[in-house]
Amino acid sequence: MSGLNKIKGADVFVVADNVLSPLGKTTDENFLKLGRNLSAVKQHEDPNFSSQPFFASLFDRNESIIKEGEYAYTKFEQLLISSIGEALQGSGIDVQNKKTVLIISSTKGNISLLETEGNDESLRNRIALPASARLVSDYFGFVNPPVIISNACISGALAILTGMRLLQSGQYENAVIAGADVISKFILSGFESFNALSPQICKPFDCLHDGLNLGEGAATIILSTNKKYRQNVKVKGGAVSNDANHISGPSRTGEELASAITKAMQDADISAADIGFISAHGTATVYNDEMEANAFYLTGLQNTPLNSLKGYYGHTLGAAGLIESIISVHSLKHGLVPATMGFKESGPIHPLNVTSYLLPVNTKHFLKTASGFGGCNTALIFGI
Amino acid sequence: MTKNGISLFDDAITDPAVFFLSVYRHFQLNYPKYHKMDNLSKLGWLTAEILLKDNFKEGRYKSEDIGIILANASSSLDNDLKYFETTKDTASPSLFVYTLPNIVIGEICIRNHFKGEHAFFVQDAFDAGFMEQQVNYLVSKNILQACICGWVELLEQEYKAVLFLVEKKKEARSILFSAENMEIIFAGS
Numbered sequence: 140m141s142g143l144n145k146i147k148g149a150d151v152f153v154v155a156d157n158v159l160s161p162l163g164k165t166t167d168e169n170f171l172k173l174g175r176n177l178s179a180v181k182q183h184e185d186p187n188f189s190s191q192p193f194f195a196s197l198f199d200r201n202e203s204i205i206k207e208g209e210y211a212y213t214k215f216e217q218l219l220i221s222s223i224g225e226a227l228q229g230s231g232i233d234v235q236n237k238k239t240v241l242i243i244s245s246t247k248g249n250i251s252l253l254e255t256e257g258n259d260e261s262l263r264n265r266i267a268l269p270a271s272a273r274l275v276s277d278y279f280g281f282v283n284p285p286v287i288i289s290n291a292c293i294s295g296a297l298a299i300l301t302g303m304r305l306l307q308s309g310q311y312e313n314a315v316i317a318g319a320d321v322i323s324k325f326i327l328s329g330f331e332s333f334n335a336l337s338p339q340i341c342k343p344f345d346c347l348h349d350g351l352n353l354g355e356g357a358a359t360i361i362l363s364t365n366k367k368y369r370q371n372v373k374v375k376g377g378a379v380s381n382d383a384n385h386i387s388g389p390s391r392t393g394e395e396l397a398s399a400i401t402k403a404m405q406d407a408d409i410s411a412a413d414i415g416f417i418s419a420h421g422t423a424t425v426y427n428d429e430m431e432a433n434a435f436y437l438t439g440l441q442n443t444p445l446n447s448l449k450g451y452y453g454h455t456l457g458a459a460g461l462i463e464s465i466i467s468v469h470s471l472k473h474g475l476v477p478a479t480m481g482f483k484e485s486g487p488i489h490p491l492n493v494t495s496y497l498l499p500v501n502t503k504h505f506l507k508t509a510s511g512f513g514g515c516n517t518a519l520i521f522g523i
Numbered sequence: 524m525t526k527n528g529i530s531l532f533d534d535a536i537t538d539p540a541v542f543f544l545s546v547y548r549h550f551q552l553n554y555p556k557y558h559k560m561d562n563l564s565k566l567g568w569l570t571a572e573i574l575l576k577d578n579f580k581e582g583r584y585k586s587e588d589i590g591i592i593l594a595n596a597s598s599s600l601d602n603d604l605k606y607f608e609t610t611k612d613t614a615s616p617s618l619f620v621y622t623l624p625n626i627v628i629g630e631i632c633i634r635n636h637f638k639g640e641h642a643f644f645v646q647d648a649f650d651a652g653f654m655e656q657q658v659n660y661l662v663s664k665n666i667l668q669a670c671i672c673g674w675v676e677l678l679e680q681e682y683k684a685v686l687f688l689v690e691k692k693k694e695a696r697s698i699l700f701s702a703e704n705m706e707i708i709f710a711g712s
Contacts, residue, residue: 246623248598253607263678268598268645286653287645289598290625297642304660325603328610329619378666379640380587383632387620395638398587402666512620513629515641 148307151375152368153360153521156465157226159204159218160356160452161196165225169462170469173477174497178451180340180352187254188324189331194339195322196354196453212274213249213265218319218357219275226359227279232313234279240311241285243272244298244318245457248289251323281315292420292511293379294318295460296519299360300377306364313365319357320456327353333387335424342481343421343447344428344493351422354453358461360468372468375504375522376406382514389426389510393433396508396516400438403506407520411439414520415502416476416494418467420509421447422454423481427510432487434516440506446494450480460509460517467505468521476500525712526573527696539682543569550576559617560630561602562682567593567627567675568634570684574671578696579688581635588668590639591628592657595676598624598645604679627675639667649674649685649709651702658689658700668692674709685712 158169161179179196198204204217205224212220223241233239249266256262264270272285286305288298295318302314320326330336330353337350362374380399382390390396404410417440419431435441448463455462470476476498485493504522524532524546532549536542543565547557552572560568575581581589599622606618620626625643632638640661646653654672661667673686685708689700698704 247603250603250622253603258604263597263600266600267596269596269647284646284650288642289623289645290641290643291623301642301657305656308656308660310656324610325607325622328614329606329616329622332614332616332619379642381591381629381632381638381641383586383629383636383638386626386629386633387616395587398638512623513625514632515625515629 148309149364150373151303151306151362151364152371152373153468154232154363154368154371155226155230155361156468157222157359158462158465159222159358160462161198162451166465166469170466173451173466174475176478176480178340178480179354180450180453188327193327193336194352196352197322198355213252215249215319215321216271216274219243219317220278222319222357222359223275223279223315223317226361230361232315232361234281234315236313237282238312239281240283240305240314241276241281242288242298242302242314242316243275243285244288244294244461245320246289246291246294247320247326250325251321254324291513291515292456293460293509293515293517294457296464296507296509296517297379299374299460299464299519300379300517302362303374303377306362312363314362315359316362316461317357317359318458318461320355320458322353322355337423340481341423341449343423343449343479344486344491345482346484346486348423348425348428348486351424351449352453354455356452356455356458356462358458358465360461360465372471373522375520376403377517377519378402378406379515379517384514386514387512389430393430393437396431396434396510397437399516399518400434400506400508403518403520407522409504409520413504414440414443414506415500416470416505417443417445418463418505418507419445419447421449423449429487430510431508432489432491435491436489441489442492444476444492444494444498444500446477446479448477464507464519464521467507471505471521471523474500524573531573537680539677539680554634561621563599563601563675563677564621564627564630566677566682566684568630570675570686571631571671574686574688575635584668586636586638588639589637590661590667590670591631591637591641592654592670592672593628593675594644594646594649594654595624595674596645596647597676597678601678651705651709654705655702662689662691685709
């Protein structure tokens with residue numbers, strides 16, 4: 140059996156990006172808040188969400204995300220429109236070019252409409268992800284049909300990988316990749332039913348980690364193979380694997396995430412020693428953190444500086460892989476890796492080099508990982 | 524239900540869960556986990572069972588060299604509606620886990636020990652050209668040696684699953700993997 144094909148497609152550059160979260164409306168604003176160790180996770184009491192108080196990172200209910208237009212966009216669609224619009228501004232990317240594709244990632248899209256609208260056929264059509272994607276695509280005037288990815292908590296990272304591959308194959312020159320999820324009773328009640336929520340700001344990889352926080356957010360990354368961006372950060376490689384073990388619990392060994400990391404490094408043609416820092420999934424559930432620690436141990440990355448941003452944003456589901464990748468691209472550019480909010484003392488059996496302060500780094504590559512329900516894992520390598 | 528154009532089983536039953544159970548029994552399948560799956564996973568899992576039975580030599584490949592690329596229109600809305608009903612009283616964790624469309628991929632992977640690349644896409648209608656491009660990338664770059672791809676759609680009483688087994692190695696009965704051939708088979712199913 141032959142190894143991975145070494146014939147590479149064109150280089151894929153990061154052109155522009157946006158992070159839209161309760162911490163801020165631009166990536167710069169978000170990055171600044173992370174540097175100051177400010178978290179958007181706080182306690183909420185809202186009977187429409189839960190009978191219990193809960194910790195989450197939520198947009199202000201009264202905050203309008205885009206100006207009211209002729210069409211009543213849902214909050215999910217407003218988040219996407221706002222994030223894509225900000226990323227496109229001044230980017231020079233022509234959305235009406237046949238060589239530009241829109242990719243959207245979300246786990247649950249408009250599902251919160253079930254809680255406020257009557258269940259009939261028109262509501263079902265409104266909840267369908269292609270309906271939202273079409274509205275967002277038409278808002279900007281993209282000419283190609285949007286690609287929609289819904290693959291649990293790896294959706295955002297997988298959207299970036301899918302974009303990189305569509306560009307490498309030469310089918311498109313530019314990819315606008317956006318993800319969003321909105322938190323409502325539907326999602327919150329599910330994680331509550333799993334006893335997966337932390338009763339405080341979550342503590343990724345800490346010995347007292349006791350569950351995750353949920354968060355709302357959107358993010359957009361624009362990629363291009365156009366050589367005029369050759370000075371920019373590149374998406375250098377990636378891979379996906381499946382645990383084939385359990386639909387709601389991660390692998391016990393971490394071998395499958397480790398396999399995705401190894402293949403992503405091969406795809407990027409680098410080794411573990413080239414990776415300057417890791418943006419982990421780090422949900423702060425015991426099972427996730429242990430599995431990830433095993434995978435980093437198996438790939439020789441246990442001493443590489445690593446962070447999780449879940450203590451700042453909570454788990455933003457379909458946006459998480461995008462938000463965390465984009466923040467890390469800026470870490471690479473600024474040479475500063477944010478601290479891991481909530482982390483004090485190492486928890487997993489295999490200790491990791493978890494950042495506990497804003498860490499100066501001088502490196503050319505970072506690794507982004509994500510894992511989720513259905514046994515899915517993905518690893519991405521970005522580099523200069 | 525057909526495989527390679529040949530009808531294998533038919534039944535006048537219209538309710539999906541009842542029809543799926545009659546398929547499960549007809550082929551004498553024995554997989555206790557099947558009974559806790561939601562209807563979308565049952566549909567995808569059963570279709571994969573029929574697809575792989577008899578002619579797939581799993582041992583030929585490493586588990587990480589086999590992948591799954593699926594798409595549908597309604598994501599997991601069928602089960603989302605059922606889960607949402609439970610939130611009015613006591614939210615059901617066993618239904619919540621199926622509120623993601625890629626769980627059907629996880630179920631097929633668990634059954635067959637497939638550990639390779641996978642992805643779930645949502646689209647208005649089956650886009651054979653996109654599917655061909657996605658699978659060809661993975662197979663031509665040797666990221667996968669074999670891949671199941673296709674459409675697994677279910678919303679309440681309406682459903683359709685069409686799966687294709689794509690292998691690098693040509694078999695006697697193989698046909699060329701192309702968007703055109705997928706479209707012909709999809710339209711005739």
